[in-house]
Amino acid sequence: MLFSHGDRIVFAGDSVTDMGSEHPVGEGLFNNLGHGYVRMVENLLIAAYPDMTVRVTNSGIGGNTSRDLLQRFERDVISLKPDWISICIGINDVWRQFDLPVSKDTHVYPDEYEANMEKMITASKAAAKGVFILTPYYMEPLKADPMRARMDEYVEICRRLAEKYDCIFVDFQAMFDRVFAHRHSCSIAWDRVHPNEMGATIMAREFLSHCGFEFHREA
Amino acid sequence: MLFSHGDRIVFAGDSVTDMGSEHPVGEGLFNNLGHGYVRMVENLLIAAYPDMTVRVTNSGIGGNTSRDLLQRFERDVISLKPDWISICIGINDVWRQFDLPVSKDTHVYPDEYEANMEKMITASKAAAKGVFILTPYYMEPLKADPMRARMDEYVEICRRLAEKYDCIFVDFQAMFDRVFAHRHSCSIAWDRVHPNEMGATIMAREFLSHCGFEFHREA
Amino acid sequence: MLFSHGDRIVFAGDSVTDMGSEHPVGEGLFNNLGHGYVRMVENLLIAAYPDMTVRVTNSGIGGNTSRDLLQRFERDVISLKPDWISICIGINDVWRQFDLPVSKDTHVYPDEYEANMEKMITASKAAAKGVFILTPYYMEPLKADPMRARMDEYVEICRRLAEKYDCIFVDFQAMFDRVFAHRHSCSIAWDRVHPNEMGATIMAREFLSHCGFEFHREA
Amino acid sequence: MLFSHGDRIVFAGDSVTDMGSEHPVGEGLFNNLGHGYVRMVENLLIAAYPDMTVRVTNSGIGGNTSRDLLQRFERDVISLKPDWISICIGINDVWRQFDLPVSKDTHVYPDEYEANMEKMITASKAAAKGVFILTPYYMEPLKADPMRARMDEYVEICRRLAEKYDCIFVDFQAMFDRVFAHRHSCSIAWDRVHPNEMGATIMAREFLSHCGFEFHREA
Amino acid sequence: MLFSHGDRIVFAGDSVTDMGSEHPVGEGLFNNLGHGYVRMVENLLIAAYPDMTVRVTNSGIGGNTSRDLLQRFERDVISLKPDWISICIGINDVWRQFDLPVSKDTHVYPDEYEANMEKMITASKAAAKGVFILTPYYMEPLKADPMRARMDEYVEICRRLAEKYDCIFVDFQAMFDRVFAHRHSCSIAWDRVHPNEMGATIMAREFLSHCGFEFHREA
Amino acid sequence: MLFSHGDRIVFAGDSVTDMGSEHPVGEGLFNNLGHGYVRMVENLLIAAYPDMTVRVTNSGIGGNTSRDLLQRFERDVISLKPDWISICIGINDVWRQFDLPVSKDTHVYPDEYEANMEKMITASKAAAKGVFILTPYYMEPLKADPMRARMDEYVEICRRLAEKYDCIFVDFQAMFDRVFAHRHSCSIAWDRVHPNEMGATIMAREFLSHCGFEFHREA
């Protein structure tokens, strides 16, 4: 597997990463890790690799855009000296353009998003063994939806930067498209953004599929 | 205007009609009418027609399908001796097919829906001066979405029955399509079903546009 | 209509404006705008003009007299760079004279009220395209009531200043008199000051009748 | 004083009598007597007559009209075998005509009110040493107010019946008129019906002034 | 009566004065005056003298000893420029000696009590038209009880200082002794210190009996 | 020790026995036994006799008089087939005579008390190996207090019946007199009835001193 005994991985992000975790960063038992995909990743790591300790830290804060995350990136991610860094940001950059169209100061447009991401990625590459880029997403499979169309631009930025800086690229948007070929998005999230426990498990599975994770291995 | 001084109108429906109203039926000050489109209809009637009293009764109950509403229709609608009856049902008939696909006993398919509607409409026509059919809807403007496509079948049933029985037809689905040409649905409802206060006002305005309502009239 | 696409309007006032809005100023979805006439104004704007965005900001704080509002007027109104400013203040200036007659330091008498208003109006005229003066009111139609009689002096000051400075004058007191020719005030407010949702709709309708608002227009 | 050691007095009425008392009837320490005029009457009796025990029972229930009180009069008043009975009812008979004009089934008009009162008074006269009629009231001193004008009809019925059946007549409406010559009603009640502690004391004082009560007597 | 129209009276004390009032000082409607004897004094003043305004201020804070009150006396009493000052302190000075015998730093012994009182009385005499000394008390009529015996020493200090400085002396301890000749203390207070509403009325009546108060006067 | 391995003891009583235990009867871990002397008895039994199991059942219900306890004695005590029965009742029989003097139907006078006790004792003697009579008490050491004087009559009845029927007699009243020679009752109970944890421990110690209990024994 990708992670070694004793490695530390920090998950940076917004409410989808946060999901009720401790602020500014949380780890350990109970809700300190929240109840989203980060919690599920640790659950599955411990279930299949009880003989290995990987320190999982949740550095997600609800409502964050890439602008907010950049501002606290040194304090809440880099200074923790992680071996691995995961970044999943951008949903709010797009969402505010659609649910609060009049409040333009809360919007983060593609150019700024790309610049914010690039700064965080270069800082991460310098600090850690490996960097994961988890794409933002909108749980809407129809690409004609204007918010989905907008989100695709941000996903594309992620793909480009991941390639440029040799990051591990986890495409949550594409993954949800595959799921929604079979199930309607309303069975995974009320608002097409915040996954329920099933959605969190789908995301954790996708993440772990990039880590050489073996579900049925013997400890 | 359509309504006369002293008329009573009963709004039957599901959670979209209910929106926190008193059970089984509510009327009067405060939350007894809930805080959805029914509350807004009464607000606007009183604002523009303070010299006229129209008794507005909320007979919506959250989670109801047409099957549930039919079962309580005599008790909660007909027996109140309304002058006007409004029926807005069907969202849950469709929704359960998508958010709880495994629980088939909670689904109401088109044939049963049509039969349920027809029974309520004929009972209403015999009891009241006029009957409104308010369509169910899904706040998804893309008709390729499977739940929207399914909903369109139910809307079509409403249209056909309204015509057959000479009811006043209020097409919420078409109305939302017009709105979403300009704004994204996420600014009106988190889950594409339950409108916030803005959405409730949009719905009340649509309803009143079929009633000869004059917003700026002098009392 | 008076407002153009992209305009911002700030509503300054006391608890009648506030009605549970975010402090010091609120805007956006949900309760950030409170549930009074400001919320209703935005609801109706969006219902009839979904193709136009007007940024509505609630700058009301419960319990404020004109003395309190003046003190925070630069921070909570002018500095927001609004295109339109609405001022609705004075109810508490009068009320404290009647419900707390012994606590004279909480009273604001007509001379001070006029001076406070004049300062806020001149600041507003210099900053915005247009200024609305919404009169304070007491939901008591009998002019012999001493608090109503007192309130009429403040309404008169508003009328005089609105004329002097060419503001849009919205006479809530006169409007309520027209309503109470048909309905008793106790059906609109328990305490003759804080309107329920019906009263808030009556106020929003009055406000919008000064804005060239068309309820039934096609978007 | 009117009451003898060991006498029991039952106060029947609506929310003004109830004020949070135990249901259906309450007595004893704490809130069992509510915190309205009944509580104040007992407080003052004990303060001035600590050497005498008078059993005070609160039989008020919020929202009651004379129709409701009549229905429970045998159970909640007569069957308690009181020495003295006090009846204070009618506010809701009138109020519903003004705050819920559309819900006519909740209104109790003068003829029915008089019939209800007469039944309760004759039952009381047969059962107790003495009967108090406490008038309903509206804390509005201006007689031109339509609800006040309506209330005066009910007060007049009380006066007539009290005389006919030789009851002790306590005219709360006239008493409040005297108070509001000096203070505004908003300092006594938010809604012109439910008194605060000051109003409750004013009412208790009026009641006791018909009982030969001596405030400064030595026990 | 002792008080003139427009006079202000400040009641300083501990939890018996406080009884839930606003901190550091409270006045006006509702619970700002607490629900103890201060609330009752204002209630009775308004009931009998609606034509006169006396500003009543509650400056009691629960748990205060004379040491604590002295420390805040300038801020919470003198600086309010009262016409009349009432001081009721000392219960906690004594109580802590009995319920927390091991925590000697919380005890205030007679010598310190007398010094504290003398400082507050001389400051009050210099600032106000008149000063009331309300004795501390223990609702235990048997003088052999050690806490009652101790309290009698503090009452005696009050009596001596009231005479020396020509204050109005209100002997709550003697008053309760008279009441307990007829009723057991457990019907007035659970803990022999904090009166219920009946006890608060007994105390207010005693206070007002030193003020030329006429309960039945015509306004 | 008196109790054998496997014995069951049921404690019947009022709020002093109950102290928050499960109703109608409670046992086991946590609050099922309440937090009064019954809890303390079990705590001490387990601390000193971990090698022995004694089943302790709390059958106390707050507010009970001997009349109430008699009514449920078969169901809540006898039918549990206890080896030992403890009865501690009578405080409310007396208390109501002093805190609710007007409500005579709540009082239980000595003759009825004695009759009630005798019925419960004879039923207990027939059913169990041994019966404890725990006296009611009032935490007032001065016998001149009228409620204490009254309580002494009930204590005397307990003593007489315990002797007549050869019960184990636990005199809580005498025990508290010994304690209050050294400490004031206000450090043990706010209301002279309900002990805090210290008081509960004093009572448990007294109970166990009649059982051959050895605190320091080796298990």
Add this chain to the structure above:
Amino acid sequence: MLFSHGDRIVFAGDSVTDMGSEHPVGEGLFNNLGHGYVRMVENLLIAAYPDMTVRVTNSGIGGNTSRDLLQRFERDVISLKPDWISICIGINDVWRQFDLPVSKDTHVYPDEYEANMEKMITASKAAAKGVFILTPYYMEPLKADPMRARMDEYVEICRRLAEKYDCIFVDFQAMFDRVFAHRHSCSIAWDRVHPNEMGATIMAREFLSHCGFEFHREA
């Protein structure tokens, strides 16, 4: 995989199965399935098999022993017509023997346990395609612990019956032993019985390893 599209599986058990699920049985979104291993099983099924629907029903109720489950087995399991039945019961049968040793009527000893299990298994075999026996467990790896030793007897009964009736045998006790070779039980459960989310995932993984489940399969 073992399950086919459209299959229904009912999980019967105690609090470990229940974990906050709806009563008597729960299914669907949110907490209706609780948040224990049943929730995790559904999460993982949907994550890896989004193209297949398996109806998962939680029929666990906290505190149940095998005696309690047997009593409701027809109503809560068999009558649901499941294709698959899972039984996980026995922890409370053992636990009560150790945490409530005095309350013997709450204990279920091995003979009764075996009889209860056998009845449920035969009923299940007659009704479903397949039956899972999930062993009770105590998260104590040291077999010398008396409660663990006792639990091993019950696990052994499960093994024997699973073999006799050809059920799928899931040995949670053995699985936890393997985990605790690497991690201390206190990181999985506070009380050695109720797993946190990590423990629930370990259990779900074990369950699924008997079902031909493929974690990384493509839908």
Add this chain to the structure above:
Amino acid sequence: MLFSHGDRIVFAGDSVTDMGSEHPVGEGLFNNLGHGYVRMVENLLIAAYPDMTVRVTNSGIGGNTSRDLLQRFERDVISLKPDWISICIGINDVWRQFDLPVSKDTHVYPDEYEANMEKMITASKAAAKGVFILTPYYMEPLKADPMRARMDEYVEICRRLAEKYDCIFVDFQAMFDRVFAHRHSCSIAWDRVHPNEMGATIMAREFLSHCGFEFHREA
């Protein structure tokens, strides 16, 4: 007995000492002492020695390791000028090594523990008449358990230091071993650390057995 009239004893520790006490230190009635062994010690002292006052202070704070306690030892223990000091610390030093193995910065290993303890003991010896060392413990009687084995190292350090500095040594670990020969630990604590009231009594009894405490003495 060891303690003299007027002595003060301060109990320093973690959550086992704290158990809900006031922070940073608590004493007096009610929950200020928490509800653990400290509360029980005071209860028993007062029950058996009502004629003697010993000031008991709870200086426990939940979650503290020896590192945390050392940091606040001067402020929360020494500066209170106690006659006796009790130290019970170390459980969290060990526990974090097992329930949060990945978070190594929260672990306190034996060398640091010994150093921390030695500093606190020497400071205590210099300040007080006598010092108690209460061992940390894990309520697991099987010494093969890795956390128990680890705890034994810390207990051994306590024993060595107690001997070296002539402290009174209270071996809670050995005491629990004796108890668990008869009862399972799950009847005393859910998590093998925090005792219920029975466990707190067992601990208080053990503590007092080192103080010459006589349970049945006459005051």
